Amino acid sequence: MVCFAAVGGVNTATFYACYLALHRLLPYFAAYTASFALSMVCSFLLNARFTYRTRPTWRKFLLFPLTQATNYGVQSAGLVALVSWLGVSTTVAPLAAAGCALPFTYLLSRRILLRPAAQAGPSS
Numbered sequence: 001m002v003c004f005a006a007v008g009g010v011n012t013a014t015f016y017a018c019y020l021a022l023h024r025l026l027p028y029f030a031a032y033t034a035s036f037a038l039s040m041v042c043s044f045l046l047n048a049r050f051t052y053r054t055r056p057t058w059r060k061f062l063l064f065p066l067t068q069a070t071n072y073g074v075q076s077a078g079l080v081a082l083v084s085w086l087g088v089s090t091t092v093a094p095l096a097a098a099g100c101a102l103p104f105t106y107l108l109s110r111r112i113l114l115r116p117a118a119q120a121g122p123s124s
Contacts, residue, residue, distance in 0.1 A: 015039035074101040
């Protein structure tokens with residue numbers, strides 16, 4: 001999970017750097033979308049190599065966006081719950097929601113990037 005969080009930090013920095021550079025050339029939403037796509041490719045490659053130590057394949061690459069959709073859904077639900085139900089500040093709530101989404105994203109990434117036999121561990 002530590003490697004996953006570190007890769008997430010690198011991915012966030014990659015996204016934001018791309019966004020700032022592209023925003024000078026493109027409207028904000030186009031810059032956001034392109035940066036998100038680039039950072040997702042970066043996230044896939046870094047997670048495959050460093051977090052899960054597995055060989056990237058096209059199949060895994062095509063399934064990987066499911067992790068981002070899950071991440072977005074869990075974070076969005078957490079954000080609404082924290083702000084609306086628990087009265088958490090809108091400044092702090094996104095960070096808390098992102099932290100809550102980490103385990104879900106980690107587990108789904110693990111399932112996609114590791115073969116079933118590798119997840120189960122060595123047999124006795």
